[in-house]
Amino acid sequence: GSLMMISARAFGDNAQMKEHHYTGPVEHKFSPYAFNGGTVLAVAGEDFALVASDTRLSEGYGIHSRDSPKCYKLTDTTVIGCSGFHGDCLTLTKIIEARLKMYKHSNNKNMTSGAIAAMLSTILYGKRFFPYYVYNIIGGLDEEGRGAVYSFDPVGSYQRDTYKAGGSASAMLQPLLDNQIGFKNMENVEQVPLTLEKAVQLVKDVFISAAERDVYTGDALKICIITKEGVREEIMPLRKD
Amino acid sequence: MATVSVRQYHRGGFSFENCKRNALLEADINKLGFSSPAARKTGTTICGVVYKDGVVLGADTRATEGMVVADKNCSKIHYISPNVYCCGAGTAADTEMTTQIISSNLELHSLSTGRLPRVATANRMLKQMLFRYQGYIGAALVLGGVDSTGPQLYSIYPHGSTDKLPYVTMGSGSLAAMAVFEDRYKPNMEEEEAKRLVRDAIAAGIFNDLGSGSNIDLCVITKGKVDYLRPHDVANKKGVRTGNYRYKHGTTGVLTKAVTPLNLEVVEESVQTMDTS
Numbered sequence: 001g002s003l004m005m006i007s008a009r010a011f012g013d014n015a016q017m018k019e020h021h022y023t024g025p026v027e028h029k030f031s032p033y034a035f036n037g038g039t040v041l042a043v044a045g046e047d048f049a050l051v052a053s054d055t056r057l058s059e060g061y062g063i064h065s066r067d068s069p070k071c072y073k074l075t076d077t078t079v080i081g082c083s084g085f086h087g088d089c090l091t092l093t094k095i096i097e098a099r100l101k102m103y104k105h106s107n108n109k110n111m112t113s114g115a116i117a118a119m120l121s122t123i124l125y126g127k128r129f130f131p132y133y134v135y136n137i138i139g140g141l142d143e144e145g146r147g148a149v150y151s152f153d154p155v156g157s158y159q160r161d162t163y164k165a166g167g168s169a170s171a172m173l174q175p176l177l178d179n180q181i182g183f184k185n186m187e188n189v190e191q192v193p194l195t196l197e198k199a200v201q202l203v204k205d206v207f208i209s210a211a212e213r214d215v216y217t218g219d220a221l222k223i224c225i226i227t228k229e230g231v232r233e234e235i236m237p238l239r240k241d
Numbered sequence: 242m243a244t245v246s247v248r249q250y251h252r253g254g255f256s257f258e259n260c261k262r263n264a265l266l267e268a269d270i271n272k273l274g275f276s277s278p279a280a281r282k283t284g285t286t287i288c289g290v291v292y293k294d295g296v297v298l299g300a301d302t303r304a305t306e307g308m309v310v311a312d313k314n315c316s317k318i319h320y321i322s323p324n325v326y327c328c329g330a331g332t333a334a335d336t337e338m339t340t341q342i343i344s345s346n347l348e349l350h351s352l353s354t355g356r357l358p359r360v361a362t363a364n365r366m367l368k369q370m371l372f373r374y375q376g377y378i379g380a381a382l383v384l385g386g387v388d389s390t391g392p393q394l395y396s397i398y399p400h401g402s403t404d405k406l407p408y409v410t411m412g413s414g415s416l417a418a419m420a421v422f423e424d425r426y427k428p429n430m431e432e433e434e435a436k437r438l439v440r441d442a443i444a445a446g447i448f449n450d451l452g453s454g455s456n457i458d459l460c461v462i463t464k465g466k467v468d469y470l471r472p473h474d475v476a477n478k479k480g481v482r483t484g485n486y487r488y489k490h491g492t493t494g495v496l497t498k499a500v501t502p503l504n505l506e507v508v509e510e511s512v513q514t515m516d517t518s
Contacts, residue, residue, distance in 0.1 A: 061451045187494035208480030213310045215451040241454035241477045
């Protein structure tokens with residue numbers, strides 16, 4: 001006799017074989033978004049700001065690139081970190097750079113960090129009903145030379161922070177920063193102001209920890225250090241698994 | 242007076258009533274805004290190869306819960322019998338329990354036959370159990386060992402199909418591992434060459450698949466000897482943090498303290514040693 005391989009679904013409730021093998025309506029849909037992973041972090045100090053991101057670009061269970069940083073330099077005093085859907089990150093940064101040029105040509109001066117933040121909010125809300133799938137964090141120096149961090153949601157809600165983590169490992173980093181920089185949940189601790197060296201060490205350590213537990217974070221860490229001298233970069237390797 | 246009896250159509254087989262109930266519960270829970278707990282999967286790259294003197298099994302050591310690493314060093318090569326080991330991918334609880342159940346039944350069977358268990362027996366027991374559960378037990382296994390018939394390697398799928406092959410890979414990193422095998426496998430390799438090949442196949446999964454990571458475990462099974470190498474290769478060392486995050490005493494504030502002395506006196510003392518051999 002022949003060997004039949006028929007699935008259990010071919011039989012109906014009364015154990016008779018169904019005439020046609022109808023599995024029910026299946027809805028197919030095209031999704032305009034993809035999730036490419038990545039974590040960004042920004043810290044503001046007294047006279048400096050840090051914007052850090054990992055450099056892994058992934059999709060599903062695969063890695064597209066081990067060298068795709070998520071920090072984009074906008075001016076000599078401002079860096080933006082963008083994570084989420086890489087296609088929208090690229091388009092959004094292109095739009096911001098164009099708008100920066102337009103402002104420079106109209107007003108004969110560079111945009112301040114605060115102005116860039118306010119502008120980004122309006123750009124994001126402009127696509128309120130088909131959002132940019134991007135988690136933005138701006139780090140820079142304000143008009144008085146003090147460190148500034150502005151964090152956004154995908155549709156443009158923003159606020160100024162001292163420190164903020166965004167992207168895939170944000171839930172792992174943020175509580176640690178709340179404790180180490182914000183001194184939350186601690187008593188009898190001397191609240192010393194954060195120095196640049198301590199901040200860089202802390203950023204490296206939190207990313208090392210994030211790479212242990214978040215599969216999307218790893219490969220390398222890029223830190224953009226913003227001071228009145230300009231923007232300096234530091235790169236450090238992370239776990240590659 | 243005649244008795245009328247209505248004969249129920251005997252359907253036999255496994256009852257899937259609970260599966261229907263689970264589907265209903267799943268839908269209701271989502272309406273309330275909660276999500277049902279996700280089973281922990283092992284992501285995983287596992288593989289096996291038959292070489293001149295026996296088989297080499299390999300596995301990574303990462304267990305994931307969604308896209309978060311739940312266990313950085315879990316053991317995926319399970320003991321079945323002294324001469325048979327089994328790598329497991331898929332739902333972590335399923336691979337653990339399934340291999341333990343078959344291991345236990347095989348030991349009893351081995352005592353009954355008076356012989357060393359055969360790999361084909363373990364394969365038959367595993368596939369019959371997995372088929373019985375129609376794929377609801379999410380266990381994808383690589384079974385390998387050496388018995389009186391020689392070295393053997395099987396891959397077993399959650400629905401109960403098996404393949405007897407000279408080299409196999411399973412798990413989310415199986416494509417990466419198979420790419421290495423298809424490039425460099427040849428029959429009747431020496432032990433060192435086979436170990437190197439399996440190590441490289443698992444490494445391909447560890448570095449190129451996000452579901453796999455950490456270390457490489459190996460299990461070399463030959464006639465009369467098993468080398469359980471855990472870890473065989475620490476492919477990823479834990480990152481070294483430079484800062485010191487130790488809290489000083491008093492960081493957690495004490496609100497109130499109440500000391501109650503318990504005034505006890507020793508009435509009788511006896512010592513009984515425990516046999517810890």
